[in-house]
Amino acid sequence: MPHDQHELALHLLSAYDTQLREETEMLGATAIDRSGPLVRGKFGSRGFVSYRDLAGLTGTALDDLIAQTIEHFARDAHVSSFEWKTRGHDAPPDLSERLLAQGFQAEDQETVMLGEARLLAVDVHLPPGVQLRRIDDQADSGPDLRRAVAAQERAFGVPFDLEDFVQSLEKKRALVEVWVAEAQGEVICTGRLEVVPGTEFAGIWGGGTVPEWRGQGIYRALTAQRAKSALARGVRFLHSDSTPFSRPILERSGLLPVTTTTPYIWSRGQAPHE
Template sequence: MTSDLGDQQLLEEFHRQIRLGGREDEPAPGIVQDTDELVVRRYPERPGTSYCMVECPRGLGVDPGRAIARQVDFFTARRERVEWKTYSYDEPGDLTGLLMSAGFVAESPETLLLGEVGGLIQDVDLPPGVRVRAVTSDADLSRIDELMKTIWGPDRGDGSLAREMRANPDALDVVVVEESAAGPVLSAGWLRYSAGTDFASMWGGSTLPEWRRKGLYRATVTHRARLAREQGYRFMRLDTSPDSRPILVRLGLRAVATTTPYTLDARGEAV
């Protein structure tokens, strides 16, 4: 299924509904979402217990340096690591240079893909004995934590997905690929719903190395797209790495912008 909207129109809808509407996703338990003048912020109620993120969907006004300095001061006082999420069309045009001058460090860019949910629903042939399904228990989520630790290291798989589901089970669905409910999770991904908008978004998508290139990731994409369509969502959003992007572009999603995180680690700074 192909959207009647062009790339720029899709991006404008995403910007209006998600970024200007403050609907990236529902804040997890213990996370504050507020604004400081034109800057949108997320940070934990208790410093140091979760991620911090800021962005500026409306630009930074007449004094962008002052706006950035206010965030540096705020998160340095809390001794936290903060990510400033930038999009390639953000204002001011020299935002990234201003961030680097303030001590932020660029990380790897990702591509923002947008498109119709229906185009992601494809027939996928999985290896014999392998199935895809939505999770139904805390035990499933614990198995996903083990997958994340195996692939990404001990700092991942911290139980945050389970806490998010318990706090607002209607805000997301989680999908696994497995051979059995007693064995390891082979691949996993989740789907967040931005209520009151036309957009759902896909996150995760981790697969054990020995099970890659066997259709498992595509199976999670199709399953999540079906769930989103059942919930009445029209568009899908993903921030993609070079590994997953080709698969999703072949399914009809379109690259409309890039997004690059700029991080400032103030955990060791004096208050």
């Protein structure tokens, strides 16, 4: 990475740590509390752990904090699992091993991409017959949301909880936009824009194209449309936790990789590793 880009990446990372962690990650939570450096939240049956840093905790003290956090969520019979979201630049470097030792399971690592929204807000040529449309701002958005969820399940190959999604959308109605690309009456690509109140950021999430339509610029076009909408809302920066599929598209558009993120999941009934 060239020196000027490296300096920009450090500036963006600082803004990310300052503006997008702790309470900011708890938007829509049904309950929030603090424990030392941690902010803990509940989202229905799922828990979430956020922090800006771990206050220098290492060794046994960090193990104790992890154990106390497990106990906190385990005491709540309504919580079936919780996520401890790690970042690649966080200390200490052995946090992942300590989470695994207490029964967490690591999900896929993603790259945190950040940059100016204006860099993505460009005109992108679409294949013939493909149209972009926002679907959450209609009087009856239910049928379109169901079609979008079905397309997202095809794009990512995993189930997607429609009920949880609709409930989350209702809680953040003024902050979330759901966009789709359609062809021949079918949803072929989906993506959300989520404005983060009190910050300079909006997130671009859930972007996925069904397999037979990939490689034709549709995800890039949907991202550009969300960037234009973000600018219209006064947003300066966009951020995304990117898969290996979306990272190169966002990087070519001018976003920078600033760190990585790996979710560690504790589920009720999991036993620590021996």
